[in-house]
Amino acid sequence: MIRLCILIVAVLSLGVPAPAAAQSSEPIVLLVNPKSGVKSVADFVAWAKRSKKPLAYSSSGPASQRLGEALAKKFEIKIVHIPYRAAQQGILDLLGRHIDFSVVDVGAAVGQIQGGLVLALAVTGKQRDPDFPDVPTFAEAGYPELAGVFPGGNPTSKTAHARH
Numbered sequence: 293m294i295r296l297c298i299l300i301v302a303v304l305s306l307g308v309p310a311p312a313a314a315q316s317s318e319p320i321v322l323l324v325n326p327k328s329g330v331k332s333v334a335d336f337v338a339w340a341k342r343s344k345k346p347l348a349y350s351s352s353g354p355a356s357q358r359l360g361e362a363l364a365k366k367f368e369i370k371i372v373h374i375p376y377r378a379a380q381q382g383i384l385d386l387l388g389r390h391i392d393f394s395v396v397d398v399g400a401a402v403g404q405i406q407g408g409l410v411l412a413l414a415v416t417g418k419q420r421d422p423d424f425p426d427v428p429t430f431a432e433a434g435y436p437e438l439a440g441v442f443p444g445g446n447p448t449s450k451t452a453h454a455r456h
Contacts, residue, residue, distance in 0.1 A: 319421055320395055321395070321412045322394075324410070325410065331411070332433065333433040334433070336393070340369035341368075343392075346371055347372070348372045348391040349393045350373075350395075351373065351375075351396065352379035355397075366435065379396040386410060387404070412424060416440070417440075
């Protein structure tokens, strides 16, 4: 496990594709607390650039952490990754406003998105997630280079079935 973490850190620092173990099998979603006032990826970028402190974020694993780092690099914003054992813990801290945003596998946030507890700004992949047709892909939001950061288009029927 330590060797895999070291490998992932080394790969991320070199800017080369992550190993297969660090790839997500389903789309990753960028989440904010609805009380933040952020309504789109463009709003997120403006908000992050105005922030006087680095934005704290959670992820659901190496692939989503990599998306967080890609956001920071693309938008030239300062962020701090707060690791959690499970995506749900990070989402709870997002709800409590202890962190600023979260990037997680979309399946980890289905209930919170559907309940309006968190706001989904965009998903990775080539198509919108079928459970969230109103949430654009990063490409549709104007950032095509972030849409394909990770493999994963629409979830497989097995993944979709696990959500319900």
